[in-house]
Amino acid sequence: MTKVVIAGGGPAGLMAAIRAAEKNANVTILEKMEKPARKLRITGKGRCNITNTKPEDDFLENIFPDARFFRPSFGNFSNLDLIDFLNNAGLTTVEERGCRVFPASQKAWDVAEVLLKKVRERCRIECKAKVTGLDIENRTVKTLYYEQYGQELKISGDAFIIATGGISYPLTGSTGDGYEWAQQTGHKIVPLRPSLTGLELNGYSEIKNCMLKNVELSLLVDNRTVKKEFGEMNFTKYGIDGPIVLKVSRNAVDAVLANKKVEILINLKPALSEEQLVKRIDRDTVSCSDMRFFDMLKNLLPAPLIDLFLKKTAIPAKKQLKDLNSLEIEKLITNLVSLKFAVKGYRPFSEAIVTAGGIDLKDVNRKTMRSKHIDNLFFAGEILDLDANTGGYNLQIAFSTGYLAGEKAAALHSV
Ligand SMILES: Cc1cc2nc3c(=O)[nH]c(=O)nc-3n(C[C@H](O)[C@H](O)[C@H](O)COP(=O)(O)OP(=O)(O)OC[C@H]3O[C@@H](n4cnc5c(N)ncnc54)[C@H](O)[C@@H]3O)c2cc1C
Structure with missing residues (x-):
């Protein structure tokens, strides 16, 4: 035996x-x-x-x-x-x-x-x-x-x-x-x-209570998209985690260790084409022209992301939609479809x-x-x-x- x-x-x-x-x-x-x-x-x-x-x-x-x-x-x-x-x-x-x-x-x-x-x-x-x-x-x-x-x-x-x-x-x-x-x-x-670990973001201040569903996450290494995942993710104290973040984490960790430039892009509106999104925003700016930018964001985003969008677009919260210029609208759309963060590290073993x-x-x-x-x-x-x-x-x-x-x-x- x-x-x-x-x-x-x-x-x-x-x-x-x-x-x-x-x-x-x-x-x-x-x-x-x-x-x-x-x-x-x-x-x-x-x-x-x-x-x-x-x-x-x-x-x-x-x-x-x-x-x-x-x-x-x-x-x-x-x-x-x-x-x-x-x-x-x-x-x-x-x-x-x-x-x-x-x-x-x-x-x-x-x-x-x-x-x-x-x-x-x-x-x-x-x-x-x-x-x-x-x-x-x-x-x-x-x-x-x-x-x-x-x-x-x-x-x-x-x-x-x-x-x-x-x-x-x-x-x-x-x-x-x-x-x-x-x-x-x-x-x-x-x-x-x-591996299968959270990612720490550069220049990030905590976004509390923010779980995103049905979003698309792209991992960019040296400006090239190496992975794309669709589903759920969360913002945390240090950056991001959740199912789709774990899925890209293996590649992200290896790229960070190789001192490459690592970024993530979040498409918050993957169900809409960019063209559809532009149409929707144009329509809102015409039909709700007196609405404040802040209120438009409330309709477009989960509440915990509003401050981040105000910062990223540099558009005053009280600005009325009729006063938005084309550059500002473009900035808004870019952030909605490719909200970008640099990855500085990953969570430990x-x-x-x-x-x-x-x-x-x-x-x-x-x-x-x-x-x-x-x-x-x-x-x-x-x-x-x-x-x-x-x-x-x-x-x-x-x-x-x-x-x-x-x-x-x-x-x-x-x-
Ligand atoms: C929080 C968490 C959730 C997970 N969820 C899932 C999931 O849902 N599905 C999935 O597929 N995977 C999941 N995993 C991964 C999965 O648990 C591991 O891949 C799997 O347990 C590996 O099995 P293993 O037997 O090789 O090692 P382990 O499960 O790590 O077992 C190794 C064993 O060896 C013992 N040992 C170590 N050193 C010595 C020693 N010197 N002498 C004697 N004994 C020793 C340890 O005490 C341990 O009991 C999860 C992992 C974690 C941490």
Whole structure:
């Protein structure tokens, strides 16, 4: 019986354990927190967006930096396989807008508990067991060292899986410990960056209580549009966040790190063509010619944006519409369709949903999740240089790579 030892009891580690046990391995998970899957329990604002039912090619478009790496693990344990697995384990799921799948109970906690129940049926799970390092001889891990209740302990095994996650939300236990061991054993680490995170704006003063719906956000890098997203976003203390901001954040963070000029443009009226907008404003200036500019803005904008527009257009609030000149009308229209801000930075790992970067995919066999440097070492989950958009894709990465790593680790001698 192959003895499989797993570092990390997040979704990747738990799924690896379940699959390895199904393949008759003797499995031990070492988890440093007092409870496994702390991060999983807070996913999706406590609701857990488990996966996404998009077909394979559409699904893979949401995976970075190299979706081809993910194809074999997704093919081996897909989004639909995951849903079947959870349903059979007793968790009912529901599909919502954007093909996103959630537990019917709307409780992320239930997803964690269903996985743990499966794990406990056939595996040993040690909590408060912090892995501290590995012992390697002849390209083979011999021992894994860990601390538990003040004691220094070690465990041997035939195959080892590192599933210690990334470094975002470190209070959940994901503090990036595994990167160090990977590096020490010859694996390259692609620089870590926060992803799915808020963006800080230059010269910005807080706009309070402003959530925008049905707007279009463009990300410009060195004056070129690199991404466009439609949907919801919020203004915050430091700048912007919300669904469409998270979607452009990966590119924005990389561009900021490369010292490029990074800007965002918000089209507040994407349903209208510029021509329609001009017509509407011309009509208002004629039919309501005595109206003050301030009142026109009240009709055009959410209230928290009015001050910003007065500043950006430099038009006095009390000016009557009949007195607006063509330059002023042009300024108003430009700001309505492309409200521009310079991006100066991004929110740190402590607030980022996911870590971009990690173990270089070139150092891992995508068909087995096995290291190309150490014969009995496997990797799974966010520790890999694999991340994704919001929408359930990141958890599917953890589940699919965990499943494959568990399967192949259990069958090590035939890998
Ligand atoms: C707020 C938030 C919301 C999210 N919502 C969603 C969502 O709805 N849908 C989605 O798809 N993705 C979501 N994600 C992303 C998703 O949670 C992660 O991508 C996923 O949890 C990664 O799984 P993992 O098992 O690789 O790593 P983790 O979940 O980070 O698990 C790693 C585990 O390893 C343990 N560990 C670390 N170091 C050691 C050590 N030295 N010894 C022993 N154990 C160790 C940790 O304690 C942890 O339990 C969200 C993330 C956050 C932060």
